[in-house]
Amino acid sequence: MYELTKHEEFILLSVCKLIGNAYIVTIRKEISELTGKSINYGSLCNTLYSLVRKGYIRSQESEPQAQQGGRRKVMYHLTTQGKKALQHTYEIQKHAWDGVKGTIMGVD
Amino acid sequence: MRSNSKSPPEIARWMLSRLPQYERDFALSGAIEEDYLEIRADKGLIRSNIWYWFHVLSVIIQYFNFSLFKRMIMFKNYLKISIRNLLRHKGFSFITISGLTIGYAVFILSFLFSTILLNYDKRHNDSDMIYTVVQVKPVAGGDSKHTAITPSPLKTALIESFPEIESSVRFFRTSRKVVSFGNENFYENGIIYADENFLTFFKNEMISGDPANALSEPYSIVLARTEAEQYFGTEDPVGKILHIDNSYDVTVTGVFENISNFSGLQYNYIISMETANSVYDWMDDWQSDIQMTFVKITENTDPGRLGERFPQFLERNMSGHNDSPERMYLFPLGSLTFHAWDISTYWRKDVLLPVLAFYGMGIILLLIVCINFMNMSTARYASRAKEIGVRKVIGAKRKQLAGQFIFESMIISITALPAGILVFELIRPVFIAFYENMFVFSLWEHPEFLVILLIMAVATGILSGLYPAVFLSSFKPVKVLKGTFSSDVRGTGIRKTLVVTQFVLSSLLIIMAVVIQDQHKYLRNVDQGYVRENVLYVPLSAEMRNNVELFNQEAAKHASVVEVSSSGGLPGSWYSDRKVVPEGNESGDHIPMLVYEVSDNFINTVEMKIKNGRDFSVKTGEEASFIISESAAEKLGWEDPIGKKLTYDNISGSIIGIVREFNFRYIPREITPPILCLQNENLNYSLIRIDDMENESEVTEYLKTVWTELYKGIPFQYDTLDELDQRMNMGTEKGYQVTLVIGFITIFIASLGLFGLATFTIQNKTKEIGIRKALGASVSGIIRKFLRNFMKLIVISNIIACPAAYYLSRSFLDNMYFTLSARIDFLVFVYTALLCICSALIAVITQVWRGAVQNPADTLKYE
Numbered sequence: 018m019y020e021l022t023k024h025e026e027f028i029l030l031s032v033c034k035l036i037g038n039a040y041i042v043t044i045r046k047e048i049s050e051l052t053g054k055s056i057n058y059g060s061l062c063n064t065l066y067s068l069v070r071k072g073y074i075r076s077q078e079s080e081p082q083a084q085q086g087g088r089r090k091v092m093y094h095l096t097t098q099g100k101k102a103l104q105h106t107y108e109i110q111k112h113a114w115d116g117v118k119g120t121i122m123g124v125d
Numbered sequence: 126m127r128s129n130s131k132s133p134p135e136i137a138r139w140m141l142s143r144l145p146q147y148e149r150d151f152a153l154s155g156a157i158e159e160d161y162l163e164i165r166a167d168k169g170l171i172r173s174n175i176w177y178w179f180h181v182l183s184v185i186i187q188y189f190n191f192s193l194f195k196r197m198i199m200f201k202n203y204l205k206i207s208i209r210n211l212l213r214h215k216g217f218s219f220i221t222i223s224g225l226t227i228g229y230a231v232f233i234l235s236f237l238f239s240t241i242l243l244n245y246d247k248r249h250n251d252s253d254m255i256y257t258v259v260q261v262k263p264v265a266g267g268d269s270k271h272t273a274i275t276p277s278p279l280k281t282a283l284i285e286s287f288p289e290i291e292s293s294v295r296f297f298r299t300s301r302k303v304v305s306f307g308n309e310n311f312y313e314n315g316i317i318y319a320d321e322n323f324l325t326f327f328k329n330e331m332i333s334g335d336p337a338n339a340l341s342e343p344y345s346i347v348l349a350r351t352e353a354e355q356y357f358g359t360e361d362p363v364g365k366i367l368h369i370d371n372s373y374d375v376t377v378t379g380v381f382e383n384i385s386n387f388s389g390l391q392y393n394y395i396i397s398m399e400t401a402n403s404v405y406d407w408m409d410d411w412q413s414d415i416q417m418t419f420v421k422i423t424e425n426t427d428p429g430r431l432g433e434r435f436p437q438f439l440e441r442n443m444s445g446h447n448d449s450p451e452r453m454y455l456f457p458l459g460s461l462t463f464h465a466w467d468i469s470t471y472w473r474k475d476v477l478l479p480v481l482a483f484y485g486m487g488i489i490l491l492l493i494v495c496i497n498f499m500n501m502s503t504a505r506y507a508s509r510a511k512e513i514g515v516r517k518v519i520g521a522k523r524k525q526l527a528g529q530f531i532f533e534s535m536i537i538s539i540t541a542l543p544a545g546i547l548v549f550e551l552i553r554p555v556f557i558a559f560y561e562n563m564f565v566f567s568l569w570e571h572p573e574f575l576v577i578l579l580i581m582a583v584a585t586g587i588l589s590g591l592y593p594a595v596f597l598s599s600f601k602p603v604k605v606l607k608g609t610f611s612s613d614v615r616g617t618g619i620r621k622t623l624v625v626t627q628f629v630l631s632s633l634l635i636i637m638a639v640v641i642q643d644q645h646k647y648l649r650n651v652d653q654g655y656v657r658e659n660v661l662y663v664p665l666s667a668e669m670r671n672n673v674e675l676f677n678q679e680a681a682k683h684a685s686v687v688e689v690s691s692s693g694g695l696p697g698s699w700y701s702d703r704k705v706v707p708e709g710n711e712s713g714d715h716i717p718m719l720v721y722e723v724s725d726n727f728i729n730t731v732e733m734k735i736k737n738g739r740d741f742s743v744k745t746g747e748e749a750s751f752i753i754s755e756s757a758a759e760k761l762g763w764e765d766p767i768g769k770k771l772t773y774d775n776i777s778g779s780i781i782g783i784v785r786e787f788n789f790r791y792i793p794r795e796i797t798p799p800i801l802c803l804q805n806e807n808l809n810y811s812l813i814r815i816d817d818m819e820n821e822s823e824v825t826e827y828l829k830t831v832w833t834e835l836y837k838g839i840p841f842q843y844d845t846l847d848e849l850d851q852r853m854n855m856g857t858e859k860g861y862q863v864t865l866v867i868g869f870i871t872i873f874i875a876s877l878g879l880f881g882l883a884t885f886t887i888q889n890k891t892k893e894i895g896i897r898k899a900l901g902a903s904v905s906g907i908i909r910k911f912l913r914n915f916m917k918l919i920v921i922s923n924i925i926a927c928p929a930a931y932y933l934s935r936s937f938l939d940n941m942y943f944t945l946s947a948r949i950d951f952l953v954f955v956y957t958a959l960l961c962i963c964s965a966l967i968a969v970i971t972q973v974w975r976g977a978v979q980n981p982a983d984t985l986k987y988e
Contacts, residue, residue, distance in 0.1 A: 040152075040156060041151050041152075041153065041156045042156045042157075042159055042160050045160075057179065057180055057183035057184075057187075058153070058157060058180040058181075058183055058184050059180070059182075059183030059184040059185070059186055059187030059188070060183065060187050062147060062150070062151055062153065062184060062187065063187050063190065063191045065150075065151065066150060066191070069150075076150070078152070084159075085155055085158065085159060088152065088155040089152060090152055090155070090156065091150070091151050091152045091156075
């Protein structure tokens, strides 16, 4: 039910990290920092759209900016559903790696 | 706003602005620009621009991905609903899909056949650039004639004078020759002489031999496959020798695949043009019109402009004689079969009208099937009303709804296409056999048609889906879901009009078919001034033409032979326009007449009737005698024509009698008076009247014996005038049958549609019927009421159809058959009307009856 694709997971995490400053440009930067690979605006938009449709994030127009002739940015915030989805993903991850983490990553 | 020197590439920016939802949802353009400016400051102009373009393109591509994805989700739903509907209403589905299948199959047949026929002459390489040279020559009396038959030296002169002419080829038809190999000899009609590039200029499939040089040596011949098998069986004929007319030999240098009947130019043998230099003496003569000359012009040449330079050419090469051409022009290859009526050619001339009619039939059937579909979809609106209501309530816009229904009808339409092709493949061999294998064609030889068919299926789907889509999407959800909807009567007006249209079209077809049939019967029975039954004919060859009397006398000795004579041609297919100069017209003013050269016993042999004067007696001396028809006498204008002199082609003689009006042409295109002329020479056929066709084989056996004794080495062939007539009329006969079959199919489908319509109408009116019955109406009264409604439609259709059909048939007949067009029998309309009424009655009666006997207690239960 709360299944997330990798892309979706990263976007939600970035939105979480960038509280208050999560718009499309920063999200994209954050993801490239996280994964090391850059994502193009097209697919980013599509995924954002479907995340909004599923109700995991919500969008809100910001105040007019000082630069770029007073343009409003579209800011994203995590919703409760989104938070639940991330929790779910983390749980599954933890469950899946449980007991195997040592073998794969080596004992710290 | 001043263009900032640091703004991103304009074009890409503009492209982004074409997608406003990205602006709404993400404030995208601003966001990307912000990013861009950072990169620009960091990495410079070029790299940031490339970056910008990359991302804008990614947005555009992902947009298509996404919206298609959205649509595909909806498609899945539409597909599911369409299939569910089809399965749930099996009757509807069956009627529509089978109707479409049949409609497609017939459409494919008519479209494929007609298009192949119309374009067959264009199959050659660069056929757009190929033209034949036509001369316009003066004809005494002020007229001119157009002829594509030109002198032999024309080809070289043209190539030398006009660099735009890439290449040129000539060919001509010879008269019937005797071709022999060993002991076999046959008359052959399809012999042409052609230049060595003929086989590459025109597309010919060579089975053996090299097309490039099979015709380069003199005394070479290539033959068609059937002829090769006829002489040589399965052996390779290359290298073998054939004798022509017992006068010269030719070596076989190749075999080509038979020329399809679709082609306007028919030939079975090609002899190399080099041979003609030795065999004929007019190859250098500018005055002898023998060859058809074809030229291939370079791509950018305008044939009209080229033609403007012909007058100087004519002046140089072809002037100075009485019948020098007034002018010359180029005539396109593709028009030779159907559009060259007034030009003399070696091409077969076909009429466009029946081909167009065949096209029309396919389209009419398709239309009727579309109408069925439209009616079915809209009539059962009641069953879809709830679905539509719900869709609208959850937010479907009208356009989306309409789109869904158009999608549905396209699914059905395209599904029916493979079925249609399958049915076509089934009926194709029947059709080909029907035409006695004269026209062999296949859909797979012409793959471009598959594309056309796909387009047709899509168009049919959209067209027939349009009206139901608009109709169904207009329902108001409140009404539907509240339940007050079903008391509405919707769309009946249009449906009625559509049904009427269907039956009008069907009636038209049936009437046309019957009219053609009547015409056919008329042609076979009309009095042409002679009797063709019981007459055999034997073709005579050149050597024996002057010895014919011997054969005729021997033939007459047989007990079953009644009369024997000879003629220059065959009544029923004899064209002989001459210029006849009547006595007293010294200035050479002539009257065009049909001069038929015959031997003395001709009139008795074909049982013509002499009205004035006397019959021919055996010809003695140089003077000819004429027996003229009544129309000729009128044309000549003499009180008593008997004794007056006539001259044609340097033959003079006096008129000795007047015969009852006759016609030896198949379809007379203009009114030219015919006359008979007594001759001893140039008679090509012996005509033998026997007492009874039962004795035919006996007589022909006898004749063959006589013949082979008298003329060794000359083939004996015979046929009857009746057979000739049947062959000439085969087109009409077949045309009638095809039209009739298609007509029946149309009525069947229209009635099928009516059946479905009746079902749904009754369904929609169950409540009304229930109420009527509850209030005391009788079953028969209900039946009568509904029947009357349906029959009214049929009657209206016929009232509309009859005058239209009459007008159409009349023009069709007059156009095709000129003075020989039959009168249209009034009964045709009555029969067709009856047919429609019966068929509709059968279609409707079961449903009406079933509806009428319903128990009101059951139908009125759910109020």
